Amino acid sequence: MLKPCDRGGFFKPFNVMDNNGPDQSRTKIYRYNSLGYRGEEYDPAAAFRIFTFGCSNTxxxxxxxxxxxxxxxKERVAEHFGYQVSELNLMNFSAGGHSNDYSVRTMLRQCEDESPDLILFDPSPINRIEYVNEGxxxxxxxxGRTSQTQKSxxxxxxxxxxxxFVNFVKNLLFVQWYCQARSLSYLFHIRWxxxxxxxxxRTCxxxxxxxxxxxxxxxxxxxxVDDAADRIYNENGDLIWSHDGPVTNKLIADRLYHFACEQGLLPRQAAKVVAHS
Known part of the structure; x- marks a missing residue:
């Protein structure tokens, strides 16, 4: 059974917004499912199920x-297997700004009772970290981009x-060994x-x-090659930051698809696809 999102704020069930954090353009729509995550509802009977974990990229x-x-x-995978896109399920457990520690912890929560056909893990920048205290x-x-508290x-x-970097690789190794132990297919996408x-x-x-x-x-x-709508400008009006735009995202998806095929993660007639159908 999947767990509700634990982020709070606008991560609320069935929330619909036209802005999100750095994106104040009001040109994009953010729809949240019944668990409070952006994207579609979970379909355990889908022909092929992909779970994604990451930060603002995913x-x-x-x-x-x-x-x-x-x-x-997901579109490329559906085409690969000869399915309609709606016959596949893509669950997005990502949230902007958080660390790889959070992504790994979320993967453990969401995969406790579920075994997706593919985990797509998109690591965050290495200088983010999660900590735990009595609160x-x-x-x-x-x-430079965090609240200027004394702790930070x-x-x-x-x-x-x-x-x-060492914390970054430790998290990747945790995902790698966890998925191997559970016989789960997984794919890392490295952008940062x-x-x-x-x-x-030598240590690294x-x-x-x-x-x-x-x-x-x-x-x-x-x-x-293009920019998303969350554009940040300096005092001179120069663009200093935005996420990748739709054309760049398509190029990344194509790269991921071809890599997954080359590594045998998407065989033409996967046993799990047959089992779900």
Whole structure:
């Protein structure tokens, strides 16, 4: 049984909004399902079920849901198996701004009683981390873009890029080993982190060498060719930030699809597809 979203705020069942955090353009629609997550309802009888976990990339900030790479990937998978898109189920357990710690914890919650046909895990930037204290869970976002509390300032004074990277790989290894133990198919999409840059660090290399790169698809070389609606400008009116636009998202979805095929994650006649149909 799937669990309700624990993020609070606008992550409410059946919520419908035309703005979201950094996206104040009011040109996109954000629809939330009965669990409080953006996207469609869960269909346990679907021919093929994809669970996505991540931050704003997979939440698809600044775009309509159908413009993002998770839905575009679903379209390619449906075409691959010869199904209508509506016959597949894409559950989106993502929320903007959070850490890989949160994504892993959410995966454990949502996969406790369910076994999707494919887990698509999209890691967050490495400088985000979740912590736990007597009040529950909290997160440090990233320097310069987090609330300037004393705790966050102290954390980022102490933080190093090596610390963030090791925590990043630990989370990937947790997903990797969990899915292997559960016999779950999984695919990582790397957009934010250049893993190879850390190979010269002996400590980092010890972790890197444990990763299964047959499950890691990078889109870092795909140039951003358009912008999403969540555009942030500086005082001179220059665009300084936005998420990837719909064309870029389609390119990413195509990359993921071809990679999944090459690695045997989408055989032409998968046993699980036959079982669900």
């Amino acid at each position: 939440f698809v900030t600044g775009l309509n849901w159908e413009e993002g790479f998770p839905y575009r990937f 529950g869970y909290g997160e440090f976002f990233c320097p 300032l102290e954390y980022y004074d102490f933080y190093t890029e090596t610390m963030g 982190c250049d893993i190879d840059r850390f190979r010269s660090n 290399l010890d972790y890197i060498e444990q990763l299964d790169f047959s499950r890691i698809c990078s889109s870092r070389d795909i140039a951003k």
